Amino acid sequence: MTALTPLERSALLLVAVLTALAGVANYQPWPAVPRFAVATLALAGLAWVVSFATEQLGERFGPGVTGMLQSTLGNLPELFVVIFALQKGELIVAQTAIIGSILANALLVLGLVIVVGARRAPDGIMRFSKRLPRDTATLLQVTVFIIVLLGLSLASHDPASHHVQAISAVGAVCLLIVYLAWVVPYLRSDVAPGDERVQADSGIGVQAEANPARLARAGEQRGHPADDEARPVPRLGLGLTLTLLIVAGTASVFVSDWFINGLEPAISILHISQAFAGLVIVAIAGNAAENTAGLVLAYKGRSDLAQIAAFLFPLLVLVSLLLATTLTFALAPVYIGALALTALALWQVTGDGEAAEFEGWALVALYVILATLTLYE
DSSP states (O other), X not given: XXXXXXXXXXXXXXXXXXXXXXXXXXXXXXXXHHHHHHHHHHHHHHHHHHHHHHHHHHTTSOHHHHHHHHHHGGGHHXXXXXXXXXXXTOHHHHHHHHHHHHXXXXXXXXXXXXXXXXXXXXXSEEEOOSHHHHHHHHHHHHHHHHHHHHHHHHHHTOGGGGGHHHHHHHHHHHHHHHHHHHHHXXXXXXXXXXXXXXXXXXXXXXXXSBOHHHHHHHHXXXXXXXXXXXXXOOSSOHHHHHHHHHHHHHHHHHHHHHHHHHXXXXXXXXXXXXXXXXXXXXXXXXXXXXXXXXXXXXXXXXXXOOBOOSSHHHHHHHHGGGSSSOOOSOOOHHHHHHHHHHHHHHHHHHTTXXXXXXXXXXXXXHHHHHHHHHHTO
């Protein structure tokens, strides 16, 4: 524990207290809103612990492995929230939580990262690798293709519309194969310590959903002309790192269940929709720590950008086959349109490897408009 800074030790203690309070609130007659608020804060705190431990574990390997770990283990809190929501029949919450995670990172956080990065740039233009945004936009478009195709089939009531679950399962398998076909060669190209410049020039990183924060960390690890002499040395021992990861992951299971238990009573009192709770509250709480880190790295001029939805969504589609409620790629038309337009907006903003401040604000505006719409769903 001596390797932890005083701030990190205080943060871990706070997360532990919030987690304990969330448990007490779930099993005691607490008012609905405070119970939900504590569970939300505990969930955000555990997301930070998982992200922090994953980053420390990844620093023992190359940046590619780091990205892979962050794109899988880093999604544990969101994964558990969606699983418990499906198990309790809360399909709208599950769907909007996944969509919200994609859109919050691709619009809100990415937009703010661009704003901060552009303001820090001498000429007011934030620059980043072209290859990574192109790769990730392609994967996002493959995901959107399946969603739009199912939406058109359901709207036209054609024969295929009666087989949504089977089509979704096949589509999920295809998405995961495409994702693996992209990520495996990248991991194999991971270099040994001292060769980070090769990967900095390649402009490749690994993500499982729209999350510029994790790519900002990967970009920092790959190095830049001014600071790539050596790979970061992990401050925590392997035992402590694994302990933090296991404890936080296990706690995320319980807190996710308590979060879903308190969701319905709280939104009834607050008069907000399930869609808003999933798309805004769950999405932001599950990525709060990483998104903050992404903004800090953008302020330091160390951000790369990535937007991918090719891992978590299809994985949950397949996992849901074992649960009480099945998740598919069939979404409400408004979310189909939002995802399709988001894919186009991302391609336009990031495809040329640079972005101005107003483009960042444009992405933020799109998210605010969508969040406002879900408030009245």
